[in-house]
Amino acid sequence: MRTEQIRLSPLAPGANLSLTIHRFGTAGARPRVYVQAALHADEIPGMIVAHHLREQLLALEAEGRIEGEIVLVPSANPIGLAQKVLGEPVGRFDLSNGMNFNRGYPNVIAEATARVEALLTGEADTNVRVIRDALLIELSEWKTASAAEVLKKTLLELAIDADYVFDLHCDSEAVMHLYTHPLSSDELAPLAAFLGAKAVLVADVSGDDPFDEACSRPWAELAGRFPDRPIPMACHATTLEFRGEMDVSDELARPDAAALISFLILRGVIAGAVPVVPPAQCAPTPLAGSEPVIAPASGMVIFRKNVGDTVKAGEVVADIVDPLTGNALQAHSAADGIMFARILLRFASEGQRIAKVAGTTVTRTGKLLGA
Ligand SMILES: [Zn+2]
Structure with a gap:
């Protein structure tokens, strides 16, 4: 060396x-x-x-x-x-x-x-x-x-x-x-x-x-x-x-x-x-088919799926719980595939990407990577 x-x-x-x-x-x-x-x-x-x-x-x-x-x-x-x-x-x-x-x-x-x-x-x-x-x-x-x-x-x-x-x-x-x-x-x-x-x-x-x-x-x-x-x-x-x-x-x-x-x-x-x-x-999948899971509201993130889990489109990935009201909304996967990554901090703001699912269908265009 x-x-x-x-x-x-x-x-x-x-x-x-x-x-x-x-x-x-x-x-x-x-x-x-x-x-x-x-x-x-x-x-x-x-x-x-x-x-x-x-x-x-x-x-x-x-x-x-x-x-x-x-x-x-x-x-x-x-x-x-x-x-x-x-x-x-x-x-x-x-x-x-x-x-x-x-x-x-x-x-x-x-x-x-x-x-x-x-x-x-x-x-x-x-x-x-x-x-x-x-x-x-x-x-x-x-x-x-x-x-x-x-x-x-x-x-x-x-x-x-x-x-x-x-x-x-x-x-x-x-x-x-x-x-x-x-x-x-x-x-x-x-x-x-x-x-x-x-x-x-x-x-x-x-x-x-x-x-x-x-x-x-x-x-x-x-x-x-x-x-x-x-x-x-x-x-x-x-x-x-x-x-x-x-x-x-x-x-x-x-x-x-x-x-x-x-x-x-x-x-x-x-x-x-x-x-x-x-x-x-x-099998390889298109990055343009890698679907973010979006938080529908701001709140605590209680994951229902672990990284490595296979999920279906529409399946609940996490509950998002408002700490002030206790109201809970569900964050769903948009695609069938493996959920290969998720955020560390268990709090999200509305619209934030909280997980990624390696879908097989091309759905996204433009800039495909996160920030
Ligand atoms: Zn890096």
Whole structure:
């Protein structure tokens, strides 16, 4: 393991921050895998998976089994990790402007299209090299205007030319689930199975440009724009949600890290006996069919369904009880599917989303991710 530090733009003169990066295997070797944890800085379940992954990769490296290259950023957001408001950590949003740290990554597809148009050939490997070079050049030209943008640019420069990108997150209270591009769901199906994912949510475009899509979308869209040239899906990126905020334990994280390793063995990044892929626990469903459960009134939230439960459209998910009157209204699921996440605080205001159900029918358009 080679560890390096990348200095980030100072938040203020003298207030320097840095990213710590671990590299395993041979620089430039393929497949190249990029893993980062806690882009939303206070999401510790991903951070502990990265911790166990580092330990397991160290052991595999000592055995000479790393065939490709693995880049691991175990704590991807030092800006967010230092933020607190009234004692509470705030790792999801940049306090300077309210921007979500997992939104607003640059979409360089238009510029990359112009750059590669005359260079693409009839040979897929050449096209992959040409496109990776173009993406890195366009990204290098992003004129950043804040410490958070410098952070985003630095992370994306580490990831955008990888074959696989794993962005390790968690939800509020949830079962294991992941987000990916529809063109990557088959490739990543064994990963979902190794992790025991209960929902796989796919979208061409989720809206607001999250990190994983900044890595994966260029390949899908360039293939669409140049149908006569072979352009494979050369970067499979996924946002992995390691359950809920409180799910931080060695007992969960050690097998989660082992699941990532199993996938990397399957894909030839790590040498070893090819593991048997367990049966999938779910089929991919459209992110546009992931239905929020809405609180019909303000009040205490008394859940009648747990995360991981299968619900039917119209079924009661929670009672919402007005603390002043005692009146109770019911919050219903709008779709059939697994209820894969719900809020932590057991109080909601009218119209608030209190849970998510992975429905199979596309019902939503526009921005598909929450705030
Ligand atoms: Zn997150």
